[in-house]
Amino acid sequence: MKIAIAGSGALGCGFGYMMKKGGHDVTLMDYWEDHIQAVQKNGLTVDVNGETGNVQLPMDKPENIEDTFDTVFIFTKSMGLRAMLEAIEHTLSNDTKIVCLLNGLGHAQTLAEYVLEENVIMGTTVWTAGIDEPGITHLMGQGPVEIQEADPSGKEATLEIVEMMQDVGLNGVYSDNVHFTTWRKACVNGTMNALCALLDANIQELFESSQSQSLITKIITEFSRAAEVENVELDIDEMVTYVTEISESVGAHYPSMHQDITNHRPTEIDFLNGKVAEMSEEYGFDAENCALITELIHAKEDVLGIK
Amino acid sequence: MKIAIAGSGALGCGFGYMMKKGGHDVTLMDYWEDHIQAVQKNGLTVDVNGETGNVQLPMDKPENIEDTFDTVFIFTKSMGLRAMLEAIEHTLSNDTKIVCLLNGLGHAQTLAEYVLEENVIMGTTVWTAGIDEPGITHLMGQGPVEIQEADPSGKEATLEIVEMMQDVGLNGVYSDNVHFTTWRKACVNGTMNALCALLDANIQELFESSQSQSLITKIITEFSRAAEVENVELDIDEMVTYVTEISESVGAHYPSMHQDITNHRPTEIDFLNGKVAEMSEEYGFDAENCALITELIHAKEDVLGIK
Numbered sequence: 001m002k003i004a005i006a007g008s009g010a011l012g013c014g015f016g017y018m019m020k021k022g023g024h025d026v027t028l029m030d031y032w033e034d035h036i037q038a039v040q041k042n043g044l045t046v047d048v049n050g051e052t053g054n055v056q057l058p059m060d061k062p063e064n065i066e067d068t069f070d071t072v073f074i075f076t077k078s079m080g081l082r083a084m085l086e087a088i089e090h091t092l093s094n095d096t097k098i099v100c101l102l103n104g105l106g107h108a109q110t111l112a113e114y115v116l117e118e119n120v121i122m123g124t125t126v127w128t129a130g131i132d133e134p135g136i137t138h139l140m141g142q143g144p145v146e147i148q149e150a151d152p153s154g155k156e157a158t159l160e161i162v163e164m165m166q167d168v169g170l171n172g173v174y175s176d177n178v179h180f181t182t183w184r185k186a187c188v189n190g191t192m193n194a195l196c197a198l199l200d201a202n203i204q205e206l207f208e209s210s211q212s213q214s215l216i217t218k219i220i221t222e223f224s225r226a227a228e229v230e231n232v233e234l235d236i237d238e239m240v241t242y243v244t245e246i247s248e249s250v251g252a253h254y255p256s257m258h259q260d261i262t263n264h265r266p267t268e269i270d271f272l273n274g275k276v277a278e279m280s281e282e283y284g285f286d287a288e289n290c291a292l293i294t295e296l297i298h299a300k301e302d303v304l305g306i307k
Numbered sequence: 308m309k310i311a312i313a314g315s316g317a318l319g320c321g322f323g324y325m326m327k328k329g330g331h332d333v334t335l336m337d338y339w340e341d342h343i344q345a346v347q348k349n350g351l352t353v354d355v356n357g358e359t360g361n362v363q364l365p366m367d368k369p370e371n372i373e374d375t376f377d378t379v380f381i382f383t384k385s386m387g388l389r390a391m392l393e394a395i396e397h398t399l400s401n402d403t404k405i406v407c408l409l410n411g412l413g414h415a416q417t418l419a420e421y422v423l424e425e426n427v428i429m430g431t432t433v434w435t436a437g438i439d440e441p442g443i444t445h446l447m448g449q450g451p452v453e454i455q456e457a458d459p460s461g462k463e464a465t466l467e468i469v470e471m472m473q474d475v476g477l478n479g480v481y482s483d484n485v486h487f488t489t490w491r492k493a494c495v496n497g498t499m500n501a502l503c504a505l506l507d508a509n510i511q512e513l514f515e516s517s518q519s520q521s522l523i524t525k526i527i528t529e530f531s532r533a534a535e536v537e538n539v540e541l542d543i544d545e546m547v548t549y550v551t552e553i554s555e556s557v558g559a560h561y562p563s564m565h566q567d568i569t570n571h572r573p574t575e576i577d578f579l580n581g582k583v584a585e586m587s588e589e590y591g592f593d594a595e596n597c598a599l600i601t602e603l604i605h606a607k608e609d610v611l612g613i614k
Contacts, residue, residue: 198505198603201610209609211602218599288595292525295518296505296603302516303508 001164004029004069006088008059010129011101012075014139015170017046020055022168027067028059029088036060038135047138048169062087071097071161078104078271085114092119097157099147101125104271105186105226108150118154121161123147124181127170144171148178180234183227187239188246190223190272191216193257194293197267198300202254207247216240219273222287226276229283257297264306269297308471311336311376313395315366317436318408319382321446322477324353327362329475334374335366336395343367345442354445355476369394378404378468385411385578392421399426404464406454408432411578412493412533415457425461428468430454431488434477451478455485487541490534494546495553497530497579498523500564501600504574505607509561514554523547526580529594533583536590564604571613576604 001024005016008028020026028044030036039059046053058065062084068091076084081102092098092115099121100107111120127141145165149158158174165172175181195215196206206212217240224234260267270278273290280287308331312323315335327333335351337343346366353360365372369391375398383391388409399405399422406428407414418427434448452472456465465481472479482488502522503513513519524547531541567574577585580597587594 195603195606199607199610200507201606205610206606209606211606211609215599215602215606289599292522292596292599295522296502299502299508299513299516299518299522300506302518303506303512 001025001160002067002070003027004065004067004072004088004091006062006072006074006084007076007080008035009075010131010137011125011127011139012073013044013131013137014046014048014127014129015073015075016057017044017053017055017137017139018048018168018170019164020044020057021053022164024164024168026057027065027069028057029062029065029091030059031061032134034134035131038133042135045136047132049140049142062091065091067091068093069096071099073099074102076102078102078107078268079266081107081110085111089114095119097121097154097161099123099161101145101147103185103189104268105182105275106271111150117151118149120150121147121154121158122150122178122182123175124178124185142171144173146173146175146178146181148175179230180232183223183230183232183234184239184242186272187220187223187234188243189255189257189268190276190290191219191243192247193255193267194219194269194273194297196255197257197261198293198296200258202252202258203247203250204252207244213240213244216243218289219293222276222280222285222290225285225287226279226283229279229285261297261300261304261306264304266301266306267297269294273297308332308467309374309377310334311372311374311379311395311398313369313379313381313391314383314387315342316382317438317444318432318434318446319380320351320438320444321353321355321434321436322380322382323364324351324360324362324444324446325355325475325477326471327351327364328360329471331471331475333364334372334376335364336369336372336398337366338368339441341441342438345440349442352443354439356447356449369398372398374398375400376403378406380406381409383409385409385414385575386573388414388417392418396421402426404428404461404468406430406468408452408454410492410496411575412489412582413578418457424458425456427457428454428461428465429457429485429489430482431485431492433492449478451480453480453482453485453488455482486537487539490530490537490539490541491546491549493579494527494530494541495550496562496564496575497583497597498526498550499554500562500574501526501576501580501604503562504564504568505600505603507565509559509565510554510557511559514551520547520551523550525596526600529583529587529592529597532592532594533586533590536586536592568604568607568611568613571611573608573613574604576601580604 005012008030043056125145126143162172274294277291312319315337350363432452433450469479581601584598
């Protein structure tokens with residue numbers, strides 16, 4: 001399969017590496033100059049669950065890529081999705097499938113502005129990754145990468161991509177309700193990410209605080225109202241239990257939004273609690289807690305001079 | 308006048324010093340051992356707006372004081388009021404006036420449990436103070452110390468105390484609506500204190516963030532609903548302007564709740580936003596923002612191991 005990774009940070013590199021190792025024709029696209037030069041010179045080195053390897057593969061800015069691809073995996077930050085879709089337009093044919101594994105809410109609507117619905121495949125992943133230095137990353141995980149076509153006509157192509165991911169060790173799984181999985185994951189990020197960033201706490205510290213269950217329940221209650229607008233039913237108690245169980249498995253880990261704040265990078269709050277608050281105004285349900293949390297995170301970005 | 312200061316931290320020492328200098332018989336009461344010993348040995352040294360002096364005056368734990376007093380000024384933290392009232396009970400006669408200048412809401416109700424209403428005088432102060440080391444403090448200010456009797460029968464005594472404070476340079480002012488002043492001050496503390504503590508920001512940074520007006524308006528709106536329950540009318544726009552003007556005059560200063568969090572001390576949130584949230588449940592108005600902010604501050608205390 002001829003594959004491009006649009007947004008080759010930690011997770012993009014990990015996925016690209018696995019697919020290249022698995023025998024596919026993979027091109028990495030990104031804008032980080034040092035990272036591009038390192039990969040062009042020394043190839044991409046990735047540690048996957050403790051085992052390190054190196055692959056040679058092309059990497060460049062999207063505007064320097066002339067090929068078109070069978071499949072493009074998007075791995076930008078939420079706020080980078082729109083710009084990336086504009087930048088890669090010339091690499092897409094009428095048949096190119098776009099696989100979107102981004103965290104957060106509202107991405108299907110953004111994709112619909114740039115890509116035919118029959119080419120869109122939405123998904124979620126529980127794999128995690130990090131960049132050690134330009135050209136050198138690590139990937140951790142074993143859980144499923146769940147994907148589902150946005151339009152019924154895309155099912156066959158989706159199944160092929162599932163099979164490809166299984167073959168290369170990425171645990172591809174066909175989902176018949178990726179919309180639910182997306183909302184469930186948003187509940188995880190909308191609670192842990194936002195609260196740990198606000199409280200300067202790791203996940204274990206957050207869940208050991210006596211307010212955690214109340215705070216998480218308030219947020220998930222509002223997420224469930226927003227999900228209902230999209231015909232996704234989130235059982236509040238079930239979600240609180242799910243999030244709490246995840247917190248127990250990850251322990252004293254700082255979620256990505258905390259890392260963003262610490263490293264003075266913009267957060268993805270607008271695509272989590274902020275999206276729920278935005279939907280609450282459009283559809284007339286109550287989401288005051290998500291609205292306040294979104295404002296507090298933006299205030300924190302402002303105080304730190306993050307643009 | 309025979310005066311006791313119940314809770315002789317920074318502000319209590321400053322007030323006690325001014326009254327002693329002004330010729331009154333002043334006793335300091337507190338529980339901080341090093342501070343008590345320093346004052347017993349070297350007297351109390353206070354810098355008032357840049358001018359330093361020293362006075363000799365008795366200081367001890369309340370249980371070691373055998374006198375009764377004409378007037379007791381309470382200068383504990385909000386959460387220390389109840390314990391202090393129990394500790395000083397033996398120093399009160401049937402005529403002892405209690406002057407309560409504490410920040411925060413709900414103190415009149417606590418006082419009513421321990422003291423006859425005719426002996427209660429409520430007030431607010433805009434003076435600020437700090438402790439440099441045991442026995443050495445500073446006091447800054449010139450603004451009014453407004454007081455008013457809780458029961459009409461206490462008016463004459465209140466006017467005497469106003470006069471005493473004028474004589475000693477504390478700018479005593481008789482207020483005919485100290486209830487309003489108390490709520491207005493609570494609006495200042497319920498916005499600046501809570502938000503700066505949550506955002507790890509100083510007052511200038513908070514007000515320069517693009518969310519500040521929205522955040523402050525949300526909080527003040529809920530404070531105004533709570534004030535209404537006590538027949539105090541707070542005009543929301545007026546209050547937002549008032550708080551914003553104060554922020555401009557204080558600038559890059561960290562309010563006390565930020566200092567509490569930084570120094571790992573419990574905050575007074577339950578007597579500000581927490582009291583509004585509590586009243587919202589009792590009286591059935593909406594105060595979700597105050598409720599969330601209170602939980603977030605308590606979560607932050609928990610994360611820092613503050614008890």
